[in-house]
Amino acid sequence: MDSFFPFCYSITMDTELPTIFSAKRTSFVRTSVIREILKLTVENSDILSFAGGLPNPHLLSKDILSSVMESVVKDHSRFALQYGDSSGYLALRTQITEKLTDVPWVTSDSISITHGSQQGLDILGKMFMDEETNVLLEDPVYLGALQAFSPYQPNFFSVPMETDGPNLYWLEEILSQNKIHVFYINPSYQNPSTYTWSVEKRKQIATILDEKEVILIEDEAYRYLDFLGNVYPSVSSFRERNDLTFVLGSFSKILSPGFRLGWAVVPEVYRSLFTAVKQGNDLNSNQFSQVVVSQLLDQMDWTKHLDSIQSYYYEKQKILSSLLKEYIPEAKFVVPEGGMFLWVEFPDVLQKEMMNQCLASGVAMVPGSEFSQVSKLSSYFRMNFSFLEKEEMEVGVKRIAKVYRDINT
Ligand SMILES: Cc1ncc(COP(=O)(O)O)c(C=O)c1O
Incomplete structure (x- = not known):
């Protein structure tokens, strides 16, 4: 390099x-x-x-964090200091289902807690990508996704981005000329361009991906960082093909990257595979962090x-x-x-x-x-x-x- x-x-x-x-x-x-x-x-x-x-x-808030940490140590250490469920602490999965996703088919069973959304990228790379896989990326693209996917050696394709999302002409061209298996997107305040897909493009592209049977990996790391408090509907929420739709979320930008916690919304057919791959990585996500974050979500004024x-x-x-x-x-x-x-x-x-x-x-x-x-x-x-x-x-x-x-x- x-x-x-x-x-x-x-x-x-x-x-x-x-x-x-x-x-x-x-x-x-x-x-x-x-x-x-x-x-x-x-x-x-x-x-x-x-x-x-x-x-x-x-x-x-350091005050809330200190009091939560203290109560986790005093009252919840039996499970906070223990190995945990590989798909994550149930209370936290339930809170995510209720507060932090708009995908209509989500239940707490669809959520898998990950070590940051970055781990979700790696697990999905391991599950779906090898030398025969055609992966479509936004151009520019989040560098960490390239780092996660590259070792699996997929063939990368890139669609040029406009300020309101992918260029539709090029998207259709690429999808009609190649069998694209996976499309990785970061549609809200993208890293690095900060471009945000319009609602219209979200709907249109969800329909195109359904028709072409493409697996979607929607990275929502910045979903709640709109300056005016808007929250865009996810592309995934417009898809019919739930079985081909993965959403990654993260606590890094809304609480702290120090917890190293994120989550993946995983379709039912892939849940046991996702969990097994995760077990090979780390058995379960940091249980202590999960309990702390769950208590924080309960006690903070989230809005x-x-x-x-x-x-x-x-x-x-x-x-x-x-x-x-x-x-x-x-x-x-x-x-x-x-x-x-x-x-x-x-x-x-x-x-x-x-x-x-x-x-x-x-x-x-x-x-x-x-x-x-x-x-x-x-x-x-x-x-x-x-x-x-x-x-x-x-x-x-x-x-x-x-x-x-x-x-x-
Ligand atoms: C677009 C995007 N996705 C995923 C991540 C990974 O975040 P984390 O693993 O901290 O959740 C980042 C980090 O900056 C990011 O910018």
């Missing part, structure tokens, strides 16, 4: 040994530039990072909590948008409806040069090509706004502006 860190960091292996003994599939394992940048920013605290997708840790996250991120988005407009008016981006990112085009720069010079100037963003199988997004960068404080963002944007001007003079 082409490294973005020529001056300080190498992500190649130190010896030949691992490649001699490693399984063939390991040559398809992708590294994540985002994780490398995160590591770099931890090592060098002078780097201001717009790179991570880190939710703000202060948005979860108020979501409201505070949404309005906080909305404010941060406005700050970064206006800083970019002020210091780099040439930068192009669509103001998102929700999420944690801006997807910014810096015209007339080579991504690699811009990236290296930004890092050398003490500021980090993620290059857009990381999120593409077809790699045409050469002057795009993903910028996170949920983590840095206002003053840090201003310094960071000024550093980027200087790099941009230096390259363009």
